[in-house]
Every structure is written in structure tokens, then in C-alpha cells.
Amino acid sequence: MPDLPKAYTPHDVEGAIYERWLAADVFAPDGAGSTADPSLPPFTIVQPPPNITGSLHLGHAQRTAVEDLMIRHARMLGHRALFLPGLDHASIAAQFVLDGILDKEGESRQSLGRERYLERMREFVATTREVMLAQQRRVGASADWGRLRYTMDDRSAKAVRTAFERLYRADLAYRTKALVNWCPGCRTSVSDLEVISTPETGTLWSVRYHLIDPASGQPDPDETITVATTRPETILGDTAVAVHPDNPRYTALVARMVRIPFVDRDVPIIADTIVDPAFGTGAVKITPAHDYDDHATGLRHDLPAPTVLADDATVADTGTRYDGMDRYVARTAILADLEARGDLVAATPHEMVVGRCQRSNDVIEPRLKTQWFIRTGPLAERALDATRSGRTRILPERFEKTWEHWLDDIRDWNVSRQLWWGHRIPAWYCPDGHVTVTSAETGPDACSVCGRPATELRQDPDIFDTWFSSGLWPLSTLGWPDDIDDYRTYYPTSVMETGYDIIFFWVARMMMLGLELTGTEPFHTVYLSGLIRDPLGQKMSKTKGNVVDPLGVIDESGADALRFALIHGATPGNDQRFGPAKLEHARNFANKLWNATRYVAGARPVTVPDGAGRRIPDARHLGPGDRWLVSRAAATTAAVDAALAGFAFGEVTRLLYEAIWNEYCDWGLELAKVRLADPNLDVAAGEATWWTLTEVLDTYLRLLHPVMPFVTEALWAALPHRASDPELLIVARWPGAGERDAAAERDVGALIDLVTGIRNARASAKLPAADWLETLVYVPLALGPTFEALRPAIERLARARPLHRELTPEALEAATRQGDLAVIVVAGDVEAAVRPIAAHAGVEALERERLERDLTEAEGWLAAARERLANESFVSRAPAAVVDGARAREAELVDQVARLRDRLER
RNA sequence: GGGCGGUUAGCUCAGCUGGUCAGAGCGCCUCGCUUACACCGAGGAAGUCACAGGUUCGAACCCUGUACCGCCCACCA
Numbered sequence: 001m002p003d004l005p006k007a008y009t010p011h012d013v014e015g016a017i018y019e020r021w022l023a024a025d026v027f028a029p030d031g032a033g034s035t036a037d038p039s040l041p042p043f044t045i046v047q048p049p050p051n052i053t054g055s056l057h058l059g060h061a062q063r064t065a066v067e068d069l070m071i072r073h074a075r076m077l078g079h080r081a082l083f084l085p086g087l088d089h090a091s092i093a094a095q096f097v098l099d100g101i102l103d104k105e106g107e108s109r110q111s112l113g114r115e116r117y118l119e120r121m122r123e124f125v126a127t128t129r130e131v132m133l134a135q136q137r138r139v140g141a142s143a144d145w146g147r148l149r150y151t152m153d154d155r156s157a158k159a160v161r162t163a164f165e166r167l168y169r170a171d172l173a174y175r176t177k178a179l180v181n182w183c184p185g186c187r188t189s190v191s192d193l194e195v196i197s198t199p200e201t202g203t204l205w206s207v208r209y210h211l212i213d214p215a216s217g218q219p220d221p222d223e224t225i226t227v228a229t230t231r232p233e234t235i236l237g238d239t240a241v242a243v244h245p246d247n248p249r250y251t252a253l254v255a256r257m258v259r260i261p262f263v264d265r266d267v268p269i270i271a272d273t274i275v276d277p278a279f280g281t282g283a284v285k286i287t288p289a290h291d292y293d294d295h296a297t298g299l300r301h302d303l304p305a306p307t308v309l310a311d312d313a314t315v316a317d318t319g320t321r322y323d324g325m326d327r328y329v330a331r332t333a334i335l336a337d338l339e340a341r342g343d344l345v346a347a348t349p350h351e352m353v354v355g356r357c358q359r360s361n362d363v364i365e366p367r368l369k370t371q372w373f374i375r376t377g378p379l380a381e382r383a384l385d386a387t388r389s390g391r392t393r394i395l396p397e398r399f400e401k402t403w404e405h406w407l408d409d410i411r412d413w414n415v416s417r418q419l420w421w422g423h424r425i426p427a428w429y430c431p432d433g434h435v436t437v438t439s440a441e442t443g444p445d446a447c448s449v450c451g452r453p454a455t456e457l458r459q460d461p462d463i464f465d466t467w468f469s470s471g472l473w474p475l476s477t478l479g480w481p482d483d484i485d486d487y488r489t490y491y492p493t494s495v496m497e498t499g500y501d502i503i504f505f506w507v508a509r510m511m512m513l514g515l516e517l518t519g520t521e522p523f524h525t526v527y528l529s530g531l532i533r534d535p536l537g538q539k540m541s542k543t544k545g546n547v548v549d550p551l552g553v554i555d556e557s558g559a560d561a562l563r564f565a566l567i568h569g570a571t572p573g574n575d576q577r578f579g580p581a582k583l584e585h586a587r588n589f590a591n592k593l594w595n596a597t598r599y600v601a602g603a604r605p606v607t608v609p610d611g612a613g614r615r616i617p618d619a620r621h622l623g624p625g626d627r628w629l630v631s632r633a634a635a636t637t638a639a640v641d642a643a644l645a646g647f648a649f650g651e652v653t654r655l656l657y658e659a660i661w662n663e664y665c666d667w668g669l670e671l672a673k674v675r676l677a678d679p680n681l682d683v684a685a686g687e688a689t690w691w692t693l694t695e696v697l698d699t700y701l702r703l704l705h706p707v708m709p710f711v712t713e714a715l716w717a718a719l720p721h722r723a724s725d726p727e728l729l730i731v732a733r734w735p736g737a738g739e740r741d742a743a744a745e746r747d748v749g750a751l752i753d754l755v756t757g758i759r760n761a762r763a764s765a766k767l768p769a770a771d772w773l774e775t776l777v778y779v780p781l782a783l784g785p786t787f788e789a790l791r792p793a794i795e796r797l798a799r800a801r802p803l804h805r806e807l808t809p810e811a812l813e814a815a816t817r818q819g820d821l822a823v824i825v826v827a828g829d830v831e832a833a834v835r836p837i838a839a840h841a842g843v844e845a846l847e848r849e850r851l852e853r854d855l856t857e858a859e860g861w862l863a864a865a866r867e868r869l870a871n872e873s874f875v876s877r878a879p880a881a882v883v884d885g886a887r888a889r890e891a892e893l894v895d896q897v898a899r900l901r902d903r904l905e906r
Numbered sequence: 907g908g909g910c911g912g913u914u915a916g917c918u919c920a921g922c923u924g925g926u927c928a929g930a931g932c933g934c935c936u937c938g939c940u941u942a943c944a945c946c947g948a949g950g951a952a953g954u955c956a957c958a959g960g961u962u963c964g965a966a967c968c969c970u971g972u973a974c975c976g977c978c979c980a981c982c983a
Contacts, residue, residue, distance in 0.1 A: 006942095008943090008945085197979085197980065204983080227983080228983060229983060230983070231983090242983095274982085274983095275982090275983085276982060276983085279982065279983070280982095280983065283983095284982090284983050285983075286983095287983095291981075291983080292981040293981050293982070293983075294981095294983085295981095296981085350983095352982090352983090353980080353981090353982095355981090366981085398910065398911075399910090401909075401910070402909075402910070402978070402979080405908090405909070405978095405979070406978095406979075500977095500978090501978095504979095535917095535918080537975095537976085568919095568931090569918085569919070569920095571919095571920090573911085574911080574912090575911095575976090575977090576918090576919085577918065577919090579918085581917085581918075581931080581932055581933090582918080582931085582932090584932085584945075585931055585932070587945065588943095588945045588946090589945090590945090591943065591945045591946095592942090592943065592945080592946085593943095594942090594943080594945095595942040595943035595945090595946090596942060596943075597942085598942050598943080599942030599943080600942080601942095602942075603942085642922090643922095646922075648922075650919095650920075651920080651922085654920070654930075657930090657931090658930085665942085665943085666947090669942075673940095673942090756948095756949095759948060759949065760948090760949065760950090762948090762949085763936080763937075763948070763949040763950075764949080764950085766936090766937095768937090768938095768939090769937055769938050769939065769948070769949090770938075770939040770940095771939090772939090796940080799939075799940090861926085865926095868925095868963085868964080871963055871964085872963080873962095873963035873964090874925095874963040874964070875963080876963080877962090877963050877964090878925070878963060878964075879925080881925095882925050882964095883925095885925080885926085886925085886926095889926075
């Protein structure tokens with residue numbers, strides 16, 4: 001057995017342990033060190049791949065901790081547990097980072113050009129990749145690194161091409177000219193999800209348009225219609241003015257023409273119910289190329305849709321002097337010119353919602369573009385069916401409502417991005433405009449429509465939205481579209497763990513694509529984690545400077561403490577605050593466990609040889625404390641199993657903390673210490689007690705391993721193992737729930753209460769902690785054997801010696817009076833009297849006070865219990881078990897009150 | 907405009923299907939003999955479970971409403 005160092009230094013423990021795991025090849029379900037049982041179903045977690053250019057933050061650490069917890073548990077249960085790690089190329093986010101770096105070097109995307117830029121990106125991610133992976137290992141991820149995948153590797157590329165081709169053939173991917181969310185800052189379109197609705201106070205301008213005099217064909221200086229707009233620059237793209245058909249104010253004007261200022265275009269006044277007669281002036285200018293509502297209106301009325309903004313959001317192609325101006329410069333100029341013409345009627349402050357780009361924060365401009373879309377309607381139907389039928393479960397359940405709501409009125413997904421870093425869309429166009437889509441790595445041989453040779457075809461310059469490749473993750477990582485072993489064995493996956501903030505971005509897309517492409521839900525359970533916040537509840541962000549670096553935490557307190565702290569507060573879907581206090585709590589716990597194990601390892605009886613194989617303690621030689629400990633471990637194991645089954649990971653840590661600290665250490669070890677120190681104890685009994693400590697500690701180390709893998713692995717190595725055990729705890733078997741011993745739990749529990757009662761009395765009577773107190777105790781006959789067996793421990797732990805035992809309460813009372821003992825302890829059935837030292841004056845008064853307090857309290861409880869039982873409807877309507885319990889409680893209280901009164905009367 | 911969460915001891919939070927459920931950790935106060943642990947041990951104080959109604963024999967827990975705090979979704983110019 002290796003000796004444990006006296007001090008717990010996580011840093012020394014963790015690195016070495018991880019190396020041992022790697023060397024033993026235990027992470028892969030089919031690794032050389034795996035102990036998986038192939039007859040059990042596999043268990044798969046596909047990790048949300050972190051962005052390759054990022055660095056690990058606490059959120060990642062928590063994800064990893066939770067995923068690793070599930071995987072380690074499954075592995076110990078004997079499942080082929082596959083934790084498949086990965087990295088995401090994070091197209092737009094990565095370009096953002098690289099562009100920033102290039103900017104400092106005086107270079108830019110444009111100056112490098114597509115090929116050199118991509119080359120530069122590949123060099124960049126080659127370095128960040130290693131950083132990301134090293135960080136995951138520090139957290140202790142028992143991921144199968146041999147299966148590491150990357151959203152830009154060749155196999156992902158094949159999956160992307162294949163998926164797209166299939167969607168295209170199924171008419172679920174289509175190319176069309178439509179309004180897209182254009183981000184001028186990023187120079188690309190973005191999906192609806194990437195547009196952040198931001199409430200802002202803008203201005204609503206009222207502008208007068210002049211009607212055309214039918215006689216002259218010229219604008220009438222006096223006959224006008226006033227429209228309201230928040231974006232005057234879009235006037236240049238107006239192709240109609242709309243009014244509500246039933247608005248009497250305007251019915252006469254419908255079908256008349258108005259002249260759009262500056263562009264001098266004459267456009268019709270149309271009637272459309274989309275217009276709210278009560279808003280503004282009741283007349284709306286229609287700009288089909290730059291507004292979603294207007295575009296729809298334009299289609300209904302067959303209006304032209306001139307685009308008036310270029311990619312960089314400057315005014316373009318209007319033939320006016322505003323061409324070339326930035327959109328906001330143009331806005332100012334147009335307002336000034338309208339003012340000069342006398343056609344600017346009003347300007348009022350206006351609360352509105354502006355769409356901004358999630359990445360650049362620039363104001364999004366809707367623009368008409370010919371791009372690729374995914375038809376989400378049919379896909380969303382199937383995704384909804386998956387959750388409604390229960391084939392996929394979302395945790396916490398309340399997110400199913402959000403899920404339903406979003407999928408219910410989902411819009412088609414624009415997947416074209418005018419970026420460079422990502423998967424190029426596998427679509428080729430021939431000069432005649434025919435479209436050829438192919439998943440072939442080398443592209444098409446010829447136009448699929450007219451047969452023109454490949455040399456005349458041009459590939460779409462755009463790339464896919466990064467979430468398109470992420471959406472294929474559970475499939476692509478397992479080898480889809482090829483029919484390989486991993487895909488057959490591990491798909492569909494078991495649990496999808498991720499943050500609730502990407503439920504739409506990622507989870508919904510994986511579900512839609514997975515169902516469409518494989519016909520099967522990609523996972524059974526979606527476990528949504530909450531966000532990690534700082535101690536003040538603020539979201540962690542670099543700009544606020546409140547970001548905690550997990551590596552710093554690990555250096556200081558250890559990965560085990562970090563994991564424990566993160567898991568301790570984790571409830572699915574709920575955010576948690578994280579700070580030094582929680583970490584300290586966790587580290588103290590690790591330290592406690594370390595020292596407890598050190599004690600056990602060091603307490604090995606001399607009769608047990610070092611390196612002896614594990615023996616099951618002989619039941620005949622067990623003491624009550626031993627039986628109690630074994631029973632409590634059984635209870636804890638069952639409770640932990642239940643918590644794990646319910647994904648209540650915070651509950652798991654709570655249970656184990658409590659069991660290990662407050663039961664095993666506080667009582668189990670203390671009772672055992674006294675027993676082992678007894679010179680009269682026979683060898684077999686001593687060995688049985690030590691083997692019990694070992695057995696129970698072994699159980700707790702196993703139960704705790706998924707949460708704190710490093711320290712448990714290190715400590716486990718210091719304990720004797722069973723013949724059936726493997727070398728390493730990580731691949732050892734999960735404990736079975738043993739049998740409870742109700743008698744031991746009840747009896748030892750009563751005596752623990754007695755010790756606590758005496759300690760309590762000592763403190764409240766202000767008796768010196770160091771003094772040994774002569775004590776008389778009444779113990780009911782049934783408790784006798786347990787009491788006698790534990791007598792030395794009770795004496796020592798309560799510091800009560802000599803400890804005389806009386807067989808009846810009356811005898812205790814008599815002896816108390818005779819011996820002038822004063823401090824009374826009532827603990828359940830057990831009763832005790834303690835002799836105060838004469839030198840401590842005032843003890844009697846203090847004791848009286850304490851007894852009175854106890855009495856008042858007991859009487860209160862009794863009154864409550866009686867009131868309840870006096871209630872006829874309670875007795876008749878409540879379940880029998882509850883009523884019986886109440887009766888028993890009443891009897892107990894009656895007895896207690898009587899005894900307390902008795903004491904006080906003397 | 908819709909929807910969802912939260913409100914429990916000074917602080918951070920548990921409390922699963924209503925019946926010792928009023929708890930834990932930290933902090934605070936008192937004490938500390940005892941070689942596993944001072945990253946410790948023993949003891950203690952501390953809460954009208956946001957508020958108002960209701961259902962029930964019984965409510966922190968279920969229902970209705972209110973008030974704050976937070977989040978998500980949303981194409982009214």
C-alpha cells in the first residue's frame with residue numbers, strides 16, 4: 001500500500017493520476033483498460049464542442065464536470081461509456097478573433113485574400129486547439145481522446161456535404177431571393193437567432209408625400225398624404241404607400257399615385273389590412289427590399305423591390321446625391337432636405353425595438369439576397385413529436401414549453417454566410433443559372449441540368465452557418481454518413497448536456513437534422529445546465545472583469561474541489577453563483593476525506609499484513625458501531641442512486657458530504673477509535689472493525705469518484721482491494737446497495753443522541769470542557785447490550801466517567817438525589833444525570849433554566865400534537881400511518897414532559 | 907405584447923410526488939482535553955418560508971391575485 005502524504009496537495013495528486021488513467025487506457029469504452037460489460041447497453045455523451053479559439057471558462061468547467069460525472073458513473077456501472085470530445089471551428093466567432101489579431105498587425109481579411117486568410121486561420125487554430133484540450137484534461141474529463149473530433153475535419157466535411165445534398169433532394173434546402181438579416185459590420189447575413197432585439201428610443205418622423213394630379217401627371221403641392229417612418233433613408237426604396245381598406249380617411253385615395261421624393265418615383269396608394277389605422281397617421285410607406293412587413297406587402301401587391309443599401313450599409317444605386325453616403329449620414333441629409341422642402345411634418349420620440357447583431361452589435365439591415373435556406377417546417381414537426389411522445393426528454397421539464405413555442409412558429413433557416421472560415425456550400429452554378437448540388441468531395445463533373453462541364457461551373461462562394469455543422473455533431477462524430485461500428489453502436493446517444501442558452505441554436509437543430517437524416521432522435525435526454533454567475537449574481541464577462549479562470553482555481557484548490565463546488569450547486573436549468581466560499585467548502589471536504597483515509601490506512605491492526613487482500617468483515621465480530629456504519633452506507637448508496645437517476649447531481653454531493661463528514665467521520669471513526677483502543681478487545685473483533693471502516697470508506701470513495709475523481713483515485717490506492725477489483729478506481733464497479741440494519745440504526749442513533757445530550761448539558765451548564773463528569777444513566781433494557789458495547793465510547797465522547805447505569809428511571813432518580821447530581825439530560829428513551837463539580841457555583845440555576853427551556857419546548861410540541869389528534873377530521877381522514885405516527889409522537893412527548901416536570905419539581 | 911423562473915436564517919442556497927420540513931454551508935457567539943484532519947473538534951443564537959386570499963383534516967409545497975428581481979421570445983411603420 002502506498003503511504004499517503006500527511007498533507008493533501010491536490011496539485012501533486014492530480015497530474016500523476018491523469019497520466020495513470022491515460023497509460024491504462026481506461027477512457028475509451030473499448031480501451032485496453034476498460035472493464036465494460038458488453039452485454040449492457042452503451043452510454044454515450046457527446047460533448048458540446050467548445051469554440052476552438054476560446055479559452056476555458058467556468059461554464060465549460062461545469063459542463064465538463066457534469067458530463068464527466070455521468071460518464072464515470074455509467075462506466076462504473078459497467079456500460080460501454082463513450083465520452084466523445086470535440087472542438088468547434090466557430091466560423092464567425094473565430095473570424096472575429098482572428099480579424100482582431102490581424103488588425104493589430106496592420107493586416108485585414110481583405111489585404112490577405114481568401115486563401116491566405118484561411119491559411120492563417122488554420123495556423124492560428126492549430127495552437128489554440130492544444131490549449132483547449134489541455135484545459136479539459138486539467139478538469140479531469142475522462143473523454144476518449146482517440147475519438148476526438150473537430151467540426152472542420154474531413155469527416156465533418158463529408159457529413160456536411162452529405163446532409164446538405166440529402167436536404168436538397170428532399171426539397172428541404174432551397175435557394176431563393178429573400179430578405180435576410182444583413183450585418184454591415186460582419187458583412188454577412190445572420191440567422192434570426194443571431195439578431196438581438198434591443199429596445200431603444202428612436203424618432204418617428206412624419207413625412208408628407210405629394211399626390212399626383214391625374215390631370216397634369218405632376219405632384220400636387222397641396223394634396224398630400226403623410227406617412228410615418230423611423231428610417232427615413234428607406235424612402236429611397238419606397239414603392240407604395242399603404243392604408244387600411246376600411247379607413248374612411250383614405251378610401252378615396254386608394255389607387256391614386258404619390259411621388260416619392262428625391263428618386264421621383266410615382267407609386268400607388270394601396271389598401272392592405274396590415275396597416276393599423278390607429279398608429280401614426282394611418283398611412284405607411286412600403287419599402288419591400290428593406291423591411292419584413294413591407295416585403296410581404298410587396299409580394300401581395302406585386303410591387304417592385306429596389307435595393308438601396310450596399311453591403312457596407314451605404315446608400316447605393318438610387319441615382320441620388322445620397323449614393324455613397326453611410327445610412328445614417330444619408331438619414332440626416334434626407335431629413336434636412338425634407339425639412340427644406342417643407343415636407344417634414346413632425347418628429348416625435350418613439351420607443352422601438354432595434355435588431356442588433358449578436359456578434360458585432362451593429363444594427364441589422366434586412367436586405368434582399370439570393371441565399372440558401374433550410375425549410376424548417378417539416379423538420380420542426382418531427383422535433384416536436386420527439387418531445388411530445390417522450391422519446392426525448394428535456395430537463396428541466398419547463399423548458400419543453402419554450403421548446404414548443406419556438407418550434408411552433410419557426411421560420412426558415414438562412415444558412416448562407418458570406419464568410420470564409422467554414423464549410424463551403426457544395427452548390428455549383430452554370431452560366432445558365434442551373435444549380436448542381438453534390439456531396440462528392442471533388443465537386444460535380446458537370447451541370448446536373450444541362451451537362452456543361454465542371455470547368456464552366458462556379459461554386460457558391462458562401463459558407464454554411466457554423467451551427468449547420470454543429471447541428472450534425474451527434475451524427476458526424478460517430479461516423480455518419482458511413483455505416484461504421486461507432487455509429488451503429490453509439491447512436492443515438494444517451495444524454496445531451498449543454499447550457500440552456502443554446503437550446504435553439506444547437507439542441508433544436510441537432511434534433512431536426514438528426515431526425516431527418518437518420519430517422520432517429522439523436523439523444524434520449526437533454527440535460528440543460530444553468531449559467532455560472534459571480535458571487536453578486538452578475539453574468540461573468542471579460543468586460544466586467546469578473547471572469548474566474550478555472551485553471552487558476554485548479555492550481556490553487558484542485559480540480560476535485562472545483563468540480564465538487566460546481567456540481568454542489570447545480571440544479572438543471574438554474575443559474576448558480578460561484579465564489580471563493582463555495583470553493584473553500586469543497587476543498588475542506590477533500591481535505592477531510594484525505595485525512596479520514598489517512599487515519600484508516602494508518603489504523604490497520606498489526607495482525608493484518610500490509611498488502612493483504614480485502615476481507616469482508618466477519619459479521620459475528622461486528623460491534624454496534626460497525627453495524628450502524630454499514631447500514632448508513634447502505635442508506636447513502638440507495639439515496640445516491642436515486643439522486644443520480646433523477647439527474648439531481650447537487651443532491652448527490654449533499655448526500656455524500658453529509659454521510660462522509662457527519663456520519664463516517666464524526667461518529668463512525670470516533671466510535672471505532674475507542675473500540676480499537678480497547679486493550680481487552682479480541683483480535684477478531686478489532687480486525688472486523690477495521691475491515692468495516694475500510695469497506696465503508698471504499699464504498700464512499702466509489703460513490704464520490706464521479707464527482708471528485710482524482711482524490712478518490714489516490715485514496716483508493718491506499719486501501720486494500722478485493723480480488724475482483726481492477727487496478728484503478730475509475731474502472732472499478734459501482735457499489736450495490738447493501739441491506740439496512742434498522743435495529744443498529746435505531747439503537748446507535750439513540751446513544752449518539754445521549755452523547756450529544758450530555759455535551760449539550762455540559763455546555764449550557766458552563767461546565768469546563770476538559771472535566772470528566774460523573775454520570776448516571778438510565779437505559780431501557782432493550783438498549784442494554786448496545787449500550788454496554790459502546791460504553792467506553794460513550795464515556796470518552798461525552799467525557800462522562802465514571803458512567804453508572806441504572807435499570808429504571810426510578811433508580812436513576814433515587815441515585816441522583818442521593819448522589820447530589822444535578823444536570824439532567826433527557827434524550828428520547830434515555831435519561832442521564834451529571835454531577836457538576838462543586839467548585840462551579842451557579843450550576844444549579846443554569847441547569848434549572850435549561851430544564852425549563854426544554855420543558856416549555858416539549859410542552860409546545862405536545863400541545864400541537866394533541867391539537868392535531870383532537871381534530872376529528874384529522875383522525876378520520878388522514879392516512880392511518882400518519883395518524884399512528886402522530887399518536888406515537890404524542891406518547892413520546894407525554895413521557896418527556898412528565899420526566900422534565902418531575903426533575904424540576906425537586 | 908406573450909412566456910418562464912426566483913422571492914426560505916446576516917450571505918449563498920437545499921427542501922423530490924402537501925403529513926417532525928422549518929434545513930445545510932459560510933458568517934457570527936462560547937468553548938477546546940483528545941496525534942486522521944485547526945482546511946479541525948464540541949456547543950449555541952438566528953427565519954410570520956415576499957404579500958393577500960382560497961383549497962385541504964393538514965400548505966414553504968396546490969390554486970387565484972399582487973409586489974419586487976431576473977431571463978427568454980416578439981416584423982407594428
